[in-house]
Each structure stands twice: as C-alpha cells, then as structure tokens.
Amino acid sequence: MEKLPPLIPSARTVRKWLRAGWREIRILTAVMLLTGGLWTFAELADEVMEGETHRFDRFVLLALRNQADLSDPLGPAWFEAMARDITSLGGVVILLMVSAAAVGFLFLVRRPAAALLVVVSVGGGTLLSTLLKMGFERARPDLVPHATEVFTASFPSGHAMLSAVVYLTLGVLLARTQSRRRVKAYLLTIALLLTGMVGASRVYLGVHWPTDVVAGWCIGSAWAILCWLVARWLQYRGRMEPEAFLQERNGVGQGR
Numbered sequence: 690m691e692k693l694p695p696l697i698p699s700a701r702t703v704r705k706w707l708r709a710g711w712r713e714i715r716i717l718t719a720v721m722l723l724t725g726g727l728w729t730f731a732e733l734a735d736e737v738m739e740g741e742t743h744r745f746d747r748f749v750l751l752a753l754r755n756q757a758d759l760s761d762p763l764g765p766a767w768f769e770a771m772a773r774d775i776t777s778l779g780g781v782v783i784l785l786m787v788s789a790a791a792v793g794f795l796f797l798v799r800r801p802a803a804a805l806l807v808v809v810s811v812g813g814g815t816l817l818s819t820l821l822k823m824g825f826e827r828a829r830p831d832l833v834p835h836a837t838e839v840f841t842a843s844f845p846s847g848h849a850m851l852s853a854v855v856y857l858t859l860g861v862l863l864a865r866t867q868s869r870r871r872v873k874a875y876l877l878t879i880a881l882l883l884t885g886m887v888g889a890s891r892v893y894l895g896v897h898w899p900t901d902v903v904a905g906w907c908i909g910s911a912w913a914i915l916c917w918l919v920a921r922w923l924q925y926r927g928r929m930e931p932e933a934f935l936q937e938r939n940g941v942g943q944g945r
Contacts, residue, residue, distance in 0.1 A: 716921070719914050719917065719918055720918070722911075722914055723911050723915055723918070726907040726908065726910050726914070727907075727911050729903075729907045730845070730907040730908045730911070733903060733904050733907070734844070734904065737844060737900055737904070742898070742900045745899065745900070746830070746899055746900055749892065750830060750832050750833055750892065750895060750898070750899070751832065751833070753892065753893055753895075754833050754895075759832075759833045760833070762893055762894065762895070769894075772890045772893050773890075773894065775886050775887060775890045776848060776887060776890040776891060776894060778883060778886075778887050779847075779848030779851060779852035779887035779888075779890075779891075781847075784811070784851050784852065784855045787855060787859070788807055788808075788811045788855055788859075791804075791807050791859055791862070792804045792807050792808060795807065795862075802923070803920075806858070806862075806916060806920050807858060807859070807862070809916065810854055810858045810912070810916040811851075811855055811858070813912070813916075814851055814855075814909065814912050814913075815851060815854075817850075817908070817912060818845070818847045818851060818905075819847075821845055821908070822842040822844065822845070822847065823842070825842065825844045827842055827843040827901070828843060829842075829843045829896060829897070830843070830895055830897065832895075833895040843898060844898075844901045844904060845901055845904035845905040845908055846888060846891050846901040846904070846905035847905065848888065848890075848891050848897075848905070849884070849887060849888035849891060849897075849901070849903075849904075849906050849909060850904075850905035850912075852883060852887040852888070852909070853884045853905070853906055853909025853912075854909045854912055854913050856881075856883045856884050857880050857881070857884060857909075857910060857913040858913050858916060858917070859880065860876050860877050860879065860880025860881075861877070861880075861913070861917055863876045884909075884910075885906075888902040888905060889902070
C-alpha cells in the first residue's frame with residue numbers, strides 16, 4: 690500500500706519553505722529597488738535638462754554657505770577639512786585601491802567568480818558614469834566657489850555613483866559571508882553611510898548640485914543591485930561559488 694505524505698509538514702520542511710519564501714521576497718524587493726532607482730534617475734534627468742530643478746539646487750547650495758561670504762561653507766574650519774577627507778573616499782584613486790584590495794583578497798581565498806563580480810561592477814560602473822557625464826554635459830555649480838578641485842561634468846555625480854557601486858557591492862559581498870543578521874546589518878549600514886556621506890560632502894563643498902548627487906545615488910545603487918541579481922542568477926546555474934554569496938541557500942547562517 691502506497692504511503693501517504695504526512696498531513697502536517699515537519700519543522701525542517703517548514704523552515705525550508707520559509708527560507709525559499711524569504712529568498713523570493715528579497716529578489717522581488719531588489720527588482721523593485723532597481724526599477725525605482727532607474728525610474729527616479731530618468732525622471733530627475735528629464736527635470737534637470739528642462740531646468741525645473743534649478744531653484745531647488747540654488748536654495749540648498751546657498752543654505753550651506755555663509756551669506757556674508759559665499760566662499761565659506763557653514764561650520765568651523767575643521768568641519769570643512771573633514772568634508773574634504775570624506776569626499777576623497779569617493780575619488781577614483783581611493784575606490785580603485787579599495788576594489789583592487791578586495792579583488793586580491795577574494796583571489797587569495799579562492800573566490801575568483803566573486804573577484805570577477807567586483808571587477809565587472811566597478812569597471813562597468815565607471816564606464817557608465819563617464820558615458821552619462823558625456824551625454825548630459827551639465828555644468829558644475831557656479832553659484833558658490835568650489836572648495837575642492839573638479840575636472841569633469843556635473844551630472845550625475847561620479848563620486849556619489851561610484852561610491853554606491855563600490856561600497857554597496859563590497860558590503861553585500863562581505864555580508865553574505867556572515868552568519869549573524871546583526872553583523873550583516875552592520876556591514877550594510879556602514880556601506881550605506883559611506884555612500885551617503887560621500888555624496889553629501891560633494892554638495893557641502895559646492896562642487897555638485899544636489900540633484901547631481903541624488904541622481905548618482907539612484908543610478909549607482911541600481912547598478913549595484915543589477916550586478917547582485919546577475920550574481921545570484923549565475924550562482925543558481927552553478928557558475929559561481931555558492932558559499933561566497935549564498936550560505937543560507939543550504940540553511941547555513943540563519944540570523945541570531
């Protein structure tokens with residue numbers, strides 16, 4: 690006589706269903722964030738090209754300056770120096786050094802596919818940033834003196850975009866090697882804080898319009914999410930090391 694399946698699933702089966710459902714929710718959330726980032730960038734770019742954001746951009750830049758001397762950002766001298774230090778974390782040289790260090794580490798621990806993901810993410814993000822700047826050719830703010838040197842076009846902010854690409858990608862990679870949720874949350878929070886502070890420093894120093902930075906955050910985050918989704922797809926096809934990205938696929942590392 691054929692054995693019938695149990696009417697009440699076992700605890701192991703329930704946990705497996707919950708893990709599968711949670712994975713689908715995360716993928717759906719990532720797709721929604723990706724779509725939202727691209728849509729926001731497209732809408733913002735359209736408004737910028739039509740000059741609809743100029744009043745808002747002027748208001749924010751002037752609000753961050755001493756009205757008696759527009760060359761002087763608000764706050765003490767040490768705060769302005771700190772802003773310059775923070776903004777350098779989004780510079781091309783620093784980001785390339787951080788990325789190269791991460792790639793070297795991933796090769797040392799025998800994670801070549803993860804290393805390749807970092808290379809493609811950073812290289813592709815840099816190329817995309819350059820093409821977007823060439824396409825829009827928005828002039829830098831001339832409303833206030835710049836507090837640091839600039840050499841490229843303004844829209845979108847390359848510092849905001851590339852810091853999102855690099856720090857979010859590395860944050861996700863590191864988080865996926867950890868088993869505790871609070872450690873994962875800590876790593877992702879650090880990545881978000883670095884991205885946010887770099888972008889904010891560009892506006893404070895007067896080298897970008899606020900909308901440049903918001904656009905950079907949107908397109909940079911969207912690019913990082915896209916790379917993450919591609920990595921998951923390759924992983925499920927067996928072309929990427931699963932333990933480097935998705936320990937929880939086998940039930941390892943459920944949060945504490």
